[in-house]
Amino acid sequence: MNISLQNVDKVSALLTVNIEKADYQEKVEKVLKTYRQKANIPGFRKGMVPMSLIKKQFGKAVLAEEVDKLMQEKVNEYIHENKVNMLGMPLPNAEKMQPVDFDTQENFEFVFDIALAPEFNAEITNQDTVDYYTIEVADELVEQQVKMYTQRAGKYDKVEAYEDKDMIKGLLAELDENGNTKEGGIQVEGAVMMPTYMKNDDQKAIFNGAKVNDVLVFNPATAFDNNEAELSSLLKIKKEEVADVKGNFSFQVEEITRMVPAELNQELFDQVFGKDTVKSEEEFRAKIKEGIAVQFEADSNYKFLMDVRDYLTKRVGKLEFPDALLKRIMLLNNEEKGEAFVAENYEKSIEELTWHLIKEQLIAANEIKVEQADVLNMAKEATRLQFAQYGMLNIPEEMLENYAKEMLKKKESVESLVNRAVESKLAAALKEKATLNHKSVTMEEFNKMFE
Template identity: 75%
Template sequence: MNVSLQNIDKVSAQLTVKLEKADYQGKVDKSLKSLRQKAQIPGFRQGMVPLSLIKKMYGKSVIAEEVNKTLQEAVYNYIKENKVNMLGEPLPNEEKQQAIDFDTMEEFDFVFDIALAPEFKAEVDTKDKVDYYTIKVSDEMVENQVKMYTQRTGKYDKVDVYEENDMLKGLLAQLDDEGNTKESGIQVEGAVLMPSYMKNDDQKAIFANAKINDVLVFNPNVAYDGHEAELASLLKIDKAIAKDVKSNFSFQIEEITRFVPGDLNQEVFDQAFGEGVVKTEEEFRAKIKENIAARFVADSDYKFLIDIRKVLMEKVGKLEFPDALLKRIMLLNNEEKGEEYVAENYDKSIEELTWHLIKEQLVESNNIKVEQEDVLKMAKETTKAQFAQYGMLSIPDDVLDNYAQEMLKKKETINNLVSRVVEVKLAEVLKAKVTLENKVVSMEEFNKMFE
């Protein structure tokens, strides 16, 4: 076997592999013997089929398979051992690659086109100034989180006078044009209303300061802006006819229910952060603010990577790529989309490839490594962030472990976690190398940066 690489230019090369019979014949013989042991052919006991018959039946396909395996191993080993920085996969040379005939040939020459990564140097230093945005944790964010906890321990009380957000229960009856209860009209006993959710302010105002036993007249169709799903739910009728019911209805109030949030007490503090971690409302709010700020760090780092990407791309400049070869590779990977897709998306793919190469170089030059414990930690942090969205800030370690282990059962999830670990570590390294222009912004201002 002979494998050689000839550079065509700075970013492309030809890889030639010459296979002789001795390179693959041993594997062919082994495969044929294995087939002989397994073959079940009428007239022969298993394992007793003549080898000559096996060769006649399967010889060509076995040779093709073993030559292909040997070829792939040769290419892979050469690229790995010689540290060839290849882009994409090797493609058969369209001019020099001869047709292969396994019936007549015993020696084979393979010629591949290889796309090489361009050489460049990616680095930053203190002369590079990059904005770093810290998202301000507003009082409203903290208050919303506090409300989430107090609502969990809240209760429903029966009251006599309606206030906004109260729930009403009573008898709903359809009226005729004269304002009387319509004979054979729609009636719903125990109908539940929350006027706060009505879309029409005039209809909503009808219920202001209403009391038990009051009889109020309103128009559901107007109140809910003709939304058939809401009307059907309230009137207990089919959606198909709900939007056509435009009558006024009377509503006799039988019950008014009000949700009363729970108190901020030690029980709530312990549920949120663990027993005895915080002991006062002031400490509780401070801890919530601290947790929200910690979650925002990932967003700030994400924006930092976007901004430093621009800096690095400008410093590296436009790189030389073997465009024709890369377009062939792109077309091969997107055959069903065709050449038009390649033409429309090639420039964008080159931009992403450039950034990918820059990141790879930075990871290597800064000795960034991803260990198993890093991936597990990221899985736990991802799980904690998901729970935090629902106000669950103190999750037992065994629960986090269980969720994290489930995430690590999926290869795609592991790849995503590894990528996130790399970005977190890369952001930390680069933040220490450049000069950060620290800026504090609101969540609204931060989000506008991505519009």
């Protein structure tokens, strides 16, 4: 077997593969012997079919498959061993590659077009100044978190008179045109409502100051703006029946409950952060602020990498790519979308490819490596952030690890986590090398940068 690479220009080459009979014969014979042992052909005992018949029936297909497998294996080895910086995949050269006839040929030649990555240099040193945005943790954000924790740890007390955001429970009954309970109409015992979430202010006002045992008359369809899901849930009817219910209902108040937030005391502090981690309201708020700042740091690092991308993309300028060949590869990967899709999206794909090549150089230059432990830690951090969204910060390490391991069973999750781990390490390395122009911004100002 002989493989050779001939450069056509700086960004494309021809890869020629010559395969002789000696390269594949042993493997083909071995496969055919296996076929013979397993073949079940009428008139012959199993394993006793003449090899000539096996070759006649299966020889061509086996030869084609083994030659193809051998070619792919050796081409991949050649590209790896010779460090060919190839883009995409090898594509058959229609002009130079002759038709293959597995019936008559013993030696085969395959010629492929190869897209090569352009040569350039991208690096970050202390001579490079890049903006780094630190997001301020506003007092109102801390207050929102404090409120969330006190509400989550709060309790519901029964009260005598309704106030906004209270929950009421009672007997719901459909009325007729005269305001009497409708015979055969809808009745729901133990119906639960929070008038705060009604869409109509006039209907909502009917419940202001209501007391236990009061009987109120309201219109559910108007109150909830004919929302099928809300009305079917409240009235215990099917969604398709909602349109027929337009009249008034009575509601006899049986119970009013009010959520009473938990006090800012040691019990709450321990519940949120673990026993004796914080011992005062001041420490509690400081710990919350610290947690928000950590979450914001990930956003700051993401923006930093995007700014590095813009900075280096401008520095390397417009790179030369084998456009015709890359468009062929793109079309092959998107056959169902056609040439119009390629024409519309090619330039954007080149922008992404340019950044991919720049990032690969940065990863290699900074010796970024991601181990299994890094991926597991990233999965645990992602799990921790998910729990944090629901106010659950004091999660046992064993639970985090179990959730993380479940996440790692999904291929798409692993790929995403590996990429995040790489970018996290890369951001840390580049922050050490670049001269950072620190800027402090509010969350609103930061978000506007992405609009």
